[in-house]
């Protein structure tokens with residue numbers, strides 16, 4: 151099938167490379183020329199395992215990138231993989247989606263005079279966005295009504311950063327919300343090799359349901375982590391080990407052992423914005439999402455609690471504190487809404503001198519937060535050298551082998567339950583255990 155993909159970030163690039171791998175012909179439409187050049191040169195604009203090879207294999211044959219929207223006319227289906235960030239008040243910001251839909255509609259106008267086209271929203275959007283915002287913009291620009299050759303569908307994406315390719319090619323579910331049977335059939339055909347897997351469920355539903363499934367999924371996962379954090383905080387008060395408690399709780403298959411790691415909480419480019427968008431959307435609909443508000447409140451409190459634990463042992467004023475890990479989770483250099491940055495803010499507020507180390511994310515912090523007054527270390531050992539205390543903010547596997555010999559005071563507060571040699575420390579404290 152000929153497929154165009156608008157937006158070539160984490161999702162668009164992964165979808166493009168994987169669909170090319172499945173045998174489809176892909177055109178990526180992207181406004182960032184550097185990304186277009188990288189893709190056409192066979193290079194991955196983002197780091198994800200298995201992506202570079204797939205792009206190198208297919209660039210110049212089944213995979214090409216362009217800044218020209220007109221090229222979508224050569225394709226049968228277009229996926230919108232545009233960013234859906236947060237507005238200042240936390241609500242869903244649709245300006246980029248609207249702009250992309252306008253350009254797409256305009257580009258599709260000549261094609262729709264003679265041929266059909268399916269537009270699929272893959273970005274995370276609140277219920278109603280596909281039918282009430284994207285659809286009408288496409289109709290106005292293309293001069294064709296939905297159902298009259300222009301078809302609409304919503305197909306949310308559940309991949310995780312760090313395992314994007316494997317998650318896309320081997321998902322637990324493919325969710326399709328479509329305006330017509332033909333649109334759903336086109337997507338079933340496109341995903342045929344994935345749907346042939348026994349482990350992958352196909353969910354065919356309405357467009358609004360498809361939109362909400364994505365938010366409900368992320369809200370559930372974020373809530374699960376906040377709940378284990380709350381239980382972890384309670385366990386700590388009782389002097390009980392939350393990891394032992396939750397490992398046993400997870401044996402109940404209604405609960406499951408996955409996503410049970412308590413500690414500093416959730417960050418990243420997805421959970422925070424999606425939970426906030428759902429809360430804002432629910433309020434707009436007249437519903438008060440009290441539980442989701444609490445889920446965010448528990449998450450927001452963890453960094454301060456972590457620094458509080460450190461302050462029980464170290465006078466933070468002018469203290470050199472090693473911050474181990476900056477990315478929002480291991481396996482990625484993404485620092486958006488990383489809990490590590492909240493820890494640093496609290497440390498700075500309390501007069502400490504943070505010295506940060508991360509194996510891959512320091513460049514991104516420097517670039518995004520040039521005014522952040524912290525020192526960057528060359529290695530974890532460097533960060534720990536002469537430190538009056540240390541915190542673990544990201545559970546990079548290499549931190550399991552830390553040596554604390556060079557520390558001025560061997561005090562470690564672990565926000566991620568890593569596997570360090572506790573006997574080598576004067577104080578080992580866990581945030582939730």
Ligand SMILES: NC(=O)C1=CN([C@@H]2O[C@H](COP(=O)(O)OP(=O)(O)OC[C@H]3O[C@@H](n4cnc5c(N)ncnc54)[C@H](O)[C@@H]3O)[C@@H](O)[C@H]2O)C=CC1
Nearest residue numbers: 157158159160161180181182231232233234250273274307
């Ligand atoms: N990153 C993730 O792990 C996941 C993200 N999502 C959702 O997918 C959507 C896209 O997210 P990401 O790929 O992470 O975003 P991203 O920010 O990594 O990439 C978006 C790309 O779109 C490009 N772009 C912006 N405006 C454009 C336009 N008018 N025309 C063409 N290209 C344009 C940008 O230059 C950028 O390369 C969001 O709604 C997000 O919530 C869903 C599942 C997973």
Ligand SMILES: O=C(O)[C@H]1O[C@H](OP(=O)(O)OP(=O)(O)OC[C@H]2O[C@@H](n3ccc(=O)[nH]c3=O)[C@H](O)[C@@H]2O)[C@H](O)[C@@H](O)[C@@H]1O
Nearest residue numbers: 307308309310311375409410411415416417418420478479
């Ligand atoms: O909508 C999205 O974009 C994506 O958001 C998340 O994926 P991601 O943000 O890449 O990362 P996760 O692995 O889910 O971790 C999110 C945060 O939760 C934290 N976490 C996760 C699991 C856990 O047990 N404990 C915990 O604190 C992680 O450290 C991280 O900060 C979802 O897992 C994906 O299914 C979804 O597609």
